[in-house]
Structure formats: structure tokens, C-alpha cells
Amino acid sequence: MRHDVEILDDGKAIALTVSGGQVRRFHAIWLRDNAWDETTRAPGNGQRLITLRDIPVETRVSAAHCTSGQLFLTFAPEDRVIAYDIGWLADHAYDRTGRRAPGWIAPQIETWDASLGARIPQADFSEVVHSRTALAAWLSGIRRYGFGKLTGGAVESGCLFKVASLFGYVRETNYGRHFEVRTEVNPTNLAYTGLGLQAHTDNPYRDPVPTLQILYCLENSAEGGENIVVDGFCAARRLQAEDPRGFALLTRYCANFEYAGSEGVYLHARRPMIELAPDGELVNIRFNNRSTAAITDVPYEDMAEYYAAYRRFCDLIDDPAMEVTFKLSPGESFVVDNTRVLHARKGYAGAGSRWLQGCYADKDGLLSTLAAIELQHGKAM
Known part of the structure; x- marks a missing residue:
């Protein structure tokens, strides 16, 4: 399917079209913190190699495009290009409407009598x-x-x-x-x-x-x-x-x-x-x-x-x-x-x-x- 990306709020966030034509917004700081490139995450175990303090406070997205199921973002002021799997982003999207009522349970759980x-x-x-x-x-x-x-x-x-x-x-x-x-x-x-x-x-x-x-x-x-x-x-x-x-x-x-x-x-x-x-x-x-x-x-x-x-x-x-x-x-x-x-x-x-x-x-x-x-x-x- 076609994926579109739009830069929002002078690069502080993006809007990404994911599966089903749904649009999900992501903040630049969240995206940079959740990068999976080899300088951010250790190969094999996936643990972070940097701390939040290593990411500039003024981090923003300066360029963005989608191709072959991947999202490519350029982060300023680092001038670093990082690729993201769009399916992974869709699975981890936090831009949801409505709040769940107290007492909700995880989807893997089924109650019984x-x-x-x-x-x-x-x-x-x-x-x-x-x-x-x-x-x-x-x-x-x-x-x-x-x-x-x-x-x-x-x-x-x-x-x-x-x-x-x-x-x-x-x-x-x-x-x-x-x-x-x-x-x-x-x-x-x-x-x-x-x-x-x-x-x-x-x-x-x-x-x-x-x-x-x-x-x-x-x-x-x-x-x-x-x-x-x-x-x-x-x-x-x-x-x-x-x-x-x-x-x-x-x-x-x-x-x-x-x-x-x-x-x-x-x-x-x-x-x-x-x-x-x-x-x-x-x-x-x-x-x-x-x-x-x-x-x-x-x-x-x-x-x-x-x-x-x-x-x-x-x-x-x-x-x-x-x-x-x-x-x-x-x-x-x-x-x-x-x-x-x-x-x-x-x-x-x-x-x-x-x-x-x-x-x-x-x-x-x-x-x-x-x-x-x-x-x-x-x-x-």
C-alpha cells in the first residue's frame, strides 16, 4: 500500500499513513529515542547504546520520505538519516483516540467462570x-x-x-x-x-x-x-x-x-x-x-x-x-x-x-x- 508522511510543527513531529489508511502522529524525540540503527541499538540484544541525554533537546525532523515499507527520516541538528520499519511503527503507535475505561484487560487475557x-x-x-x-x-x-x-x-x-x-x-x-x-x-x-x-x-x-x-x-x-x-x-x-x-x-x-x-x-x-x-x-x-x-x-x-x-x-x-x-x-x-x-x-x-x-x-x-x-x-x- 502507499505510505505518506508529513512533517508537522516545524519538525517536532510527523504524520504517517499506516495500514488501512490510518494516520498516526509521532514526535521527533520519540522517534529518535526509538531508532534501531547500529549506533543507537546494540545488534543482537537490541539494548540502547545511548541515553536520552545524548539526544539533543532541539531534535527535529528536517526531511522524510517513504519507500518499500520503510520510513527514512533526517534528524537535525545531528544531520543523521535513520530508517524505520513502517509495520513496527504501526504496531507501536501511541496516537490513539479515546481512553480505555478503568478495569480493561490485555487482549491476550480471557476471563471465565x-x-x-x-x-x-x-x-x-x-x-x-x-x-x-x-x-x-x-x-x-x-x-x-x-x-x-x-x-x-x-x-x-x-x-x-x-x-x-x-x-x-x-x-x-x-x-x-x-x-x-x-x-x-x-x-x-x-x-x-x-x-x-x-x-x-x-x-x-x-x-x-x-x-x-x-x-x-x-x-x-x-x-x-x-x-x-x-x-x-x-x-x-x-x-x-x-x-x-x-x-x-x-x-x-x-x-x-x-x-x-x-x-x-x-x-x-x-x-x-x-x-x-x-x-x-x-x-x-x-x-x-x-x-x-x-x-x-x-x-x-x-x-x-x-x-x-x-x-x-x-x-x-x-x-x-x-x-x-x-x-x-x-x-x-x-x-x-x-x-x-x-x-x-x-x-x-x-x-x-x-x-x-x-x-x-x-x-x-x-x-x-x-x-x-x-x-x-x-x-x-
Whole structure:
């Protein structure tokens, strides 16, 4: 297609016609800072070789033309000609009309409820070990839905580390490199009892919070003990649709979370239960009734409404219509996005045994592995 470029405001910006005939404006300083020539970016890793201070304050575009899908700009006062891929510029355009409403989510994310059913992202362990395509498909499902299952693993202590190594590294905490999830006498955490657990995110008292949790089943002959997952983003958006004011209160004010169950350990964090990025993107859910401390950052005049919204958020999370339930068999595991998906467990009886091992990892490793495979294949999986 034909691409046209026009210099604006005496070279301080340009207007570029991209795909579909859309016109996108770019500032000269942004274009110079995002140049990909060999003196600005390191070949291979793409890291910048210059700082913003190396770019003249009076930078402007003195000449511009398009040819063969590329934009050629001459920058003054450097008198430097730099080429840009027009497709890259179109993908990274920031000249957009309208603002997104608070609570928007990234396009790769799909919210869900109990109707998710058989669409649970699931893969066989040996398949994802030997096939990068299968691994990418599974990781893509976790990115989209916030959790995924693996079947066909060995029934051996420590196998959860093999799951973590598929995409990243274990994040060690005061619970150790991993933790055992089975009934204990005088446990330091209610997870180590046979009691049912309300849907929750783990470790909200940490900052930063572990962004992934891995649970690996070694024994599960006890009656009950099914795993439950709930999409916190879906619950938050339901609350927003029902009660915009309540949603705003849970995003505006910090809650307090704390843990002091082990000797020498006292963890505390202040964060909203529903966290938005500055541009309104829904990015994090922190919800754990067991670890919520006294909430003190809400003004008196808002506290009653805050608690009403908190109660409704609880109701939505506990709604059976929000739950996806499954029972892990020995050798099976699941990975959960701890910034989005809440997990729970039904109570189980003393007869039989239930032994899971858990550990934490970080989502940046998972997303990095997925992005690298997608880049290698030249497309999103």
C-alpha cells in the first residue's frame, strides 16, 4: 500500500499513513529515542547504546520520505538519516483516540467462570518436554486463562522442580524452596490441615508477591480435597458492572496483609485488593481472608461502603457459578497465576492420604519463554 508522511510543527513531529489508511502522529524525540540503527541499538540484544541525554533537546525532523515499507527520516541538528520499519511503527503507535475505561484487560487475557469446562489448558508432561510447539500452546493457555494442568508426570518427590524448569526458576521463600501440603499436627499454616480453604491468592503479605504457584500431586486417596480455581479478574469485573462505586473503592484504597506464623518471620504489605495500573489496566488481585490485617487506610466516610464492596467481592468469589473444580491424581500438577486466579480446596477426610508439593515461580519467566518461542515461529501461538 502507499505510505505518506508529513512533517508537522516545524519538525517536532510527523504524520504517517499506516495500514488501512490510518494516520498516526509521532514526535521527533520519540522517534529518535526509538531508532534501531547500529549506533543507537546494540545488534543482537537490541539494548540502547545511548541515553536520552545524548539526544539533543532541539531534535527535529528536517526531511522524510517513504519507500518499500520503510520510513527514512533526517534528524537535525545531528544531520543523521535513520530508517524505520513502517509495520513496527504501526504496531507501536501511541496516537490513539479515546481512553480505555478503568478495569480493561490485555487482549491476550480471557476471563471465565464455571462454564470454562473442558477448555482448561492441559498438556502431557513428556509432550511439553520434547516439543516446543506443545510447550508454547500450554503456556499460551496459562497466559490466556491464568492456570493450566499437566498430566503424566513421575510420582516422585521434587518433580515440581521439573515443571518450574520448563519456563523459569523457583522463587524461594521462608517456606523453603518448596513446601509440603499435607495434614500436620500444630501446623504453621491452615493449608497444612484437612480443612476446606476459601478461594484466595497466596502470600498477599509479600511485596512483590510470588506471581506463579505450582502444585504437584504425589498422593490423593483421601475423600474430598478437590482443587478449585476462580478467575479473580472475572469476579472484579462483575463487581464493577454491579457496583462501580464499590469497585472504585477496592481499587483506590490499600488493604493490609500480614503473616507471622513462623518464628523470626513477620511479613506485611499494603496493596489494594483489586489493583489497577495508572492507565486503568486490571493487573492484580490480592485476596486472602486468613492473611488480611486491620484495614486502616480507608477514610471513615468511605469505610461502610468499602466493607459492603468487600463483602460483595467475597460473595462473587464464593459463587459456585465462578468455580472450576478438578481433582489431581498422582503425577499431575497445575500452575496458577497468583496475580489473577484464586485457588481453593475442598475439605478432605482423614481416611486415605493427600500429599501435594508446592513451590513459587515468577510469571516473567513463563511469559519470556512463550515470547521467545513465538518469536522463533514468527507468530503468536
